[in-house]
Every structure is written in C-alpha cells, then in structure tokens.
Amino acid sequence: MISKKTKYAINALVYLARHHKEHEPIQISRIAESEHIPRKFLEAILLDMKNAGILSSRKGKTGGYYLHKTPDEINIAEVMRLFDGPIALLPCVTHNYYERCEECKDEATCGIRSVFADVRNETVNMLKNATLQAIMDRSEAMQKALEK
Amino acid sequence: MISKKTKYAINALVYLARHHKEHEPIQISRIAESEHIPRKFLEAILLDMKNAGILSSRKGKTGGYYLHKTPDEINIAEVMRLFDGPIALLPCVTHNYYERCEECKDEATCGIRSVFADVRNETVNMLKNATLQAIMDRSEAMQKALEK
C-alpha cells in the first residue's frame, strides 16, 4: 500500500495540473479544501515536492504552488519514490536503493529474486507512463464512455 | 517492500519444496539454520502458514513441517496476502479488502484509480504464476544458462 502522503501528493498534483494556468500560484488551503487533505499535512507534502523539483512556489500574499514541469513530465513513479522510497518489493531488485539479501546464497540464480525483478520492471514501467497528463486523459475518456 | 516475515516465509517454503519427501516433516531449527532465519521468529511464521492451510505439521519428537499442497499449488500471492495483507497499492482497487477513498469524488472516472487497478492486476497475475515449482524451475534454468 502506498502511504497517505503519496496519495495526497498525487491528488494535489492532479488538482494543480487541472487548474494549471501559466505560473499562476494556487494556495495550499484551496487545494486542501477541494481535495479533503489536512491543511498542515499538505503543507509539508507540497514543500517536499518543491524541494524535489516537481513544484515551484511563490511566497507572501498571492503566493502559492504551481507545477514546475509540464503535466506530461511528472509521473507517479517519481512521486512514490519521493515519499515511500523504492518501488520494488525486495531491496535486492531496486536500482537506486540496492541492498543484498543477507540470507541469499547466490543472487545470480535466485528464483525468488527473478520473480520480484519482473514485478518491479513491469510496475515501474506502468508508473512511469502514468503522468499527470495520462491520468487526466484517462479520466476524460472514462467520462465520455459513461455518457453514451 | 514486503516484510521480512513474508521473505522468510517464501525462503522457508522453497526450502521445504526442495527437500520435499512425501510427508516427511522437517524441523524448524533445520530450516532456520540453513536459511539464516531467527529460530523463534520462524516458529511463528510456519505456524501461521499451517493455520492458513499451506503447511502441515507433526508434533512431538520427530515432528516438523511439510507442504500441505504440491509445489505448483502454492504461489507467492497467497503468501504475501497472508502476512502483508492486500497486494494492491490503493485500498480502492483491492478485491478482498476494498475500501473507498474518502477524498474520491467519482470512483468510476478516477484516473488515479485506473492506473493503480492496472498495476494491481498485472502484479497479482505475475505473483499467482510464481509458484514454488515455478521458482525452482527458474532457478535451475538460470544455473544451466551460467554453466555454459
């Protein structure tokens, strides 16, 4: 399961992508209200995403947050890694956080490892393709399909 | 990431599958030593798997654990669910533990949900196919490939 932090982050990002107007900052409290996220909690989340280069912000009156990249350049894999760490289910199949299994006798021929490596690759692929743009497109397509 | 409990469980299962001789129980301590799992911890893990119908046991002297099903009937999805709960990354895309997202406005057209539903389906598929037999086969295939 992903953490609430990650879920909130994704919801906030999609909100920002939907209301995206050329560097027009949107305030934390507006996002918090609309997406039903605890105000103070969201504050920390957005700040983290700013420091990670996903968002930009303006301080002071009329301040707020906006996307630092375009909606098709921000994907869920990036967000999940930021808040929940590695996407892989085993440390021995992560790329960025690799750690050997203490109990492992031979990594090169470990059947368990090879299963979880496949799962990781497939998952990362799907989550990388899941950009904010892709999410909005999907949502729209589903709406149209229902209207018929 | 899967818990150590799940990882230990899988390692123990593969060990049992490899040393599988028609209802011949293998002792906890033997598995613990060979797989480098804390003895007492493994005790609880094997007991859980017995209560879940994956293992059988014999008590008393010459007692121990053995597979209750054949190696191709036991898969990783089942083990993960037992110890770590749902495989899905969001509660709104699980089959057995479904829970609505509080903040969700319309589940039927939620783009986020549809992404995580895809991931769930793909992952469950792969993990269901990852039986103890399949793991042993993979391992053997990799060994042969290296010997060349």
Added chain:
DNA sequence: TACATATCCCATCGGATTAATAGGAATTAA
C-alpha cells in the same frame, strides 16, 4: 511604512506496525 497573508521550517505527539524474544503448555516417539 505597516499590515495582512502566504510559504517555510522545526519540533513534537500518539498510535500502529515490525522484528524479534521469552517462557511455558501440549504432544509424541523412543
């Protein structure tokens, strides 16, 4: 300049979960 309103930053908190251990009851073969 003063003020209102934002983000930024740090510290803390209760509760849940995880990994592991301890101690002893129940069972069974020899």
Added chain:
DNA sequence: TTAATTCCTATTAATCCGATGGGATATGTA
C-alpha cells in the same frame, strides 16, 4: 518417563505514519 518437538501467549524496543503547533520569513497592497 524422558527428551524433543510444535503450539500458544505475552512482551519488548525500535521505527514509521499521520498529523498538529508555533513561529520565522517573504511579499503584495493600502
């Protein structure tokens, strides 16, 4: 009867998660 094993309950230390509080800092506007 005894030795060896699984079974069962309780406890622990450490860590993480979700959330909150208070105040420092920046900035547009009257």
